[in-house]
Amino acid sequence: MAQDQTGVPRPLSEAGFRDLYRRLRSRAPGGGADRLTPERVVAAAAEVGCGRTVSLAAPVETRSGPDSPEPATHRMTAPAPGETGAPGLVFARDRFAMNVHGDVDTHLDALCHVIFDGELYGGVPASTVTPDGAGALTLDLVRDGIVGRGVLLDIPRLxxxxxxxxxDQVTAGDLVAAEAAQRTAVGPGDLLFVRVGHRLRRRALGPWDVTRARAGLHPTAMEFPAERGVSVLGSDGNSDAAPSAVPTIGFPVHVLAVNALGLPLLDWLDFEELVPVCEQQGRWHFLCVIAPLRLPAATGSPVNPIAVL
Structure with missing residues (x-):
């Protein structure tokens, strides 16, 4: 990949992006979830050592801020005032609502989430997405969960x-170098997680407008998951850098991952509890369990991925 004299990846023209899109699309005859075979799940489970479990999700944000103009809402619907001291049975109840594809809460993007040139992944017409819901490539494809071998590549550590x-933009060279530095390897069917340190920076310095500036992958870095045959891509950002490396396309990595390669995306994860456990255990791979909500016609879902080491 071409870089300028400072080593920063160069912007990619729309023509160059479309050429990359065609190349990656031709190498993805089946979606990523198809690579999560029972044999690979069994192999990932067999590598569990200490049995430690770690959440990869951030707490749901209910306060408005620069990166959450439409925060999730949570309110109690019961008990009514005065009921808590009443004799007999009383239930506490609550109600929750959120913008699934916001810029702060951990969520999964289904394959119907990204429309490019009037099509979804695999050439499915975008007309299958209607005001009543999506009719193809929905969250229902992963209703039985996503379970497999997760691998975390820590780019700030590198x-x-x-x-x-x-x-800042992560290159394919960064991903290869992180593999070597961490003495790990990404293989077919793996769930690839890329840490850019977004959550740590947010906690240290406060939230900011991530629509204008965020770290992520350079589009050409998508050659790496394509070559390795991964099943899922996730990051503690949303995988796309801002400003975009392709000036005419706002979310090129979303287009390449979801629309070209058929990879479900996990956005706005939190790896800050996982990193010290991986360092202590001396390994950067783990069994990962992801259970989306049963929303058959939805384009995505809040999730709480669990790493099991």
């Missing part, structure tokens, strides 16, 4: 920094 600054 570069010797606490986090990548907003606008």
């Amino acid at each position: 570069r010797g920094v606490r986090w990548l600054e907003p606008g």
Whole structure:
């Protein structure tokens, strides 16, 4: 991949992006979830050692902020005032609502989430997405969950920094170098997780407008998951850098991952509890269990992925 004199990846023209899109699409005859075979699930489970479980989700944000103009809402619907001291049975009840595809809460993007040139993944017409819900490639494809071998590649650790600054871009070379530095390997069917340090930076410095500036993958880095045959891609950002490396396309990595390769995306994960456990255990792979909500016609779902080491 071409870089400027400072080593920063160069912007990609729309023509160059479309050429990359065609190449990756031709190499993805089946979606990523198809690579999660029973044999690979069994192999991932067999590698569990200490039995430690770690959540990869951030707490749901209910306060508005620069990255959450439409925060989730949570309110109690019962008990009514005065009921808590009443004799007999009383239930506490609550109600929850959220913008699933916001810029702060951990969620999964289904394959119907990304429309490009009037099509979904595999050439499915975008007209299958209607005001009543999606009619194809929905969350229902992963109703039985996503379970497999997760691998975390820690790019700030590789570069010797606490986090990548907003606008920084991860290259395929970074991913290969992180594999070597962490003495791990990404293989077919793996769930690939890329840490950019977003959550740590947010906690240290406060939230910011991530629509304008965020760290993520350079589009050409998508050659790496395509070559390795991964089943899922996730990040503690949303995988796309901002500003976009393709000036005319806002979310090129979403297009390449979901629309070209058929990879479900996990956005806005939290790896800050996982990293020290991986360092303590001396390994960066783990069994990962993801259970989306049963929303048959939906384009995505909040999730709480669990790493089991």
